[in-house]
Amino acid sequence: MAAGVQxxxxxxxxxxxxxxxxxYDQGWTDGLPVVPxxxxxxxxxxxxxxxxxNDSIAILPPRSGRATVEVxxxxxxxxxxxxxxxxxxxxxxxxxxxxxxxxxxxQVTTAPSTPFLLINGPVRKQLxxxxxxxxxxxxxxxxxTIGRAIRLIMQNVGGAIPGVYSMASFGSPLRYTYVCxxxxxxxPWTPFHVDKGFGKSDSAVTVFRATNYVNxxxxxxxxxxxILRQIATQMPPMDGGGRDAALVLLGVNHAQALHNAGLxxxxxxxxxxxxxxxxxxxxxxxxxxxxxxxxxxxxxVIHRTARPDDIYVAVAGGPGPQDVYIAVGGYQTRQIxxx
Amino acid sequence: xxxxxxxxxxxxxxxxLQARIKGCPHIATAETPNPIRNLDRASLxxxxxxxxxxxxxxxxxxPEEIVRRRS
Numbered sequence: 001m002a003a004g005v006q007x008x009x010x011x012x013x014x015x016x017x018x019x020x021x022x023x024y025d026q027g028w029t030d031g032l033p034v035v036p037x038x039x040x041x042x043x044x045x046x047x048x049x050x051x052x053x054n055d056s057i058a059i060l061p062p063r064s065g066r067a068t069v070e071v072x073x074x075x076x077x078x079x080x081x082x083x084x085x086x087x088x089x090x091x092x093x094x095x096x097x098x099x100x101x102x103x104x105x106x107q108v109t110t111a112p113s114t115p116f117l118l119i120n121g122p123v124r125k126q127l128x129x130x131x132x133x134x135x136x137x138x139x140x141x142x143x144x145t146i147g148r149a150i151r152l153i154m155q156n157v158g159g160a161i162p163g164v165y166s167m168a169s170f171g172s173p174l175r176y177t178y179v180c181x182x183x184x185x186x187x188p189w190t191p192f193h194v195d196k197g198f199g200k201s202d203s204a205v206t207v208f209r210a211t212n213y214v215n216x217x218x219x220x221x222x223x224x225x226x227i228l229r230q231i232a233t234q235m236p237p238m239d240g241g242g243r244d245a246a247l248v249l250l251g252v253n254h255a256q257a258l259h260n261a262g263l264x265x266x267x268x269x270x271x272x273x274x275x276x277x278x279x280x281x282x283x284x285x286x287x288x289x290x291x292x293x294x295x296x297x298x299x300x301v302i303h304r305t306a307r308p309d310d311i312y313v314a315v316a317g318g319p320g321p322q323d324v325y326i327a328v329g330g331y332q333t334r335q336i337x338x339x
Numbered sequence: 340x341x342x343x344x345x346x347x348x349x350x351x352x353x354x355x356l357q358a359r360i361k362g363c364p365h366i367a368t369a370e371t372p373n374p375i376r377n378l379d380r381a382s383l384x385x386x387x388x389x390x391x392x393x394x395x396x397x398x399x400x401x402p403e404e405i406v407r408r409r410s
Contacts, residue, residue, distance in 0.1 A: 167350065
């Protein structure tokens with residue numbers, strides 16, 4: 001970005017509008033208005049990160065752009081973040097820049113994949129990150145702007161400019177922001193980050209390579225078998241490049257019902273894996289061969305994932321017979337170091 | 340190392356940007372119309388044969404010649 005851009009205007013409203021127009025013309029936005037990243041605000045955000053302005057966080061493909069703390073701060077200001085969100089943005093960025101996350105593919109592919117951020121630990125309350133009713137919808141500043149900051153960084157630093165480097169045929173509304181906290185308070189099992197080796201009092205962000213959002217209404221099912229069958233039958237095998245997985249965000253009512261029925265999280269994974277399967281003759285021959293090579297299909301049945309371990313389970317959302325299934329690739333979990 | 344980029348026309352601009360990032364702005368390019376995913380083996384082979392001349396040229400021409408033609 002150019003340094004020291006000056007915008008003159010007769011009123012605050014005019015200055016904001018002129019900033020939006022200028023930044024949009026430069027190709028620095030996601031199409032929505034941005035907050036002007038003034039020198040003072042950027043400095044405030046850098047300070048809130050607890051890091052130095054020129055600390056390098058990541059080199060982002062395909063343009064090999066360097067995301068320093070200052071650059072992250074500029075984009076976080078533009079996205080509408082509060083300064084205290086900086087450690088979350090930095091931790092998530094560190095996760096997506098891990099080579100195992102395959103950001104180099106996400107940034108340029110015709111598929112609409114995008115990072116989904118699942119946030120765990122005390123930071124959810126500190127920053128008012130929604131993990132309950134409406135957690136994947138509008139209305140919460142942290143959920144809306146942390147994901148937006150990541151997208152702006154992917155675009156402005158990595159160069160994932162739609163139609164130029166990013167060749168996503170359709171793109172996705174999930175690319176504006178895709179963030180929620182886990183509803184740990186109503187999760188009858190261990191939180192996701194604890195399963196990954198972090199302490200319950202640690203704060204962590206897990207970034208998933210996500211391609212979709214499927215809300216599964218629970219229908220009339222009340223027992224554990226009906227609940228899991230309803231979810232599994234809406235998780236058909238799909239072309240995920242052979243190495244994909246599935247994230248199931250169980251709604252709190254269903255999570256509690258399954259727990260009360262004596263099921264562990266492992267039981268849920270195994271039962272979903274068994275039932276998220278269809279006969280091979282439903283599918284195109286090339287697809288079946290690909291899934292067989294990936295270990296997801298035998299001679300008669302294709303499973304959604306190669307193993308039960310590849311169905312990740314977390315708990316989110318508010319009351320109601322609703323669950324969410326997200327097709328995901330690899331994931332990375334990073335601790336959030338709050339100042 | 341002599342290299343030729345094989346691409347469909349829809350992705351040629353993207354491929355050239357990638358090549359520029361990697362320090363090869365003048366890379367020789369063999370191009371075929373998009374899409375190719377729907378082609379059977381015979382049609383795909385025909386497309387490949389149509390690009391052969393460009394591929395051989397890209398692998399055998401001098402760097403100066405490639406730069407001259409791509410500029």
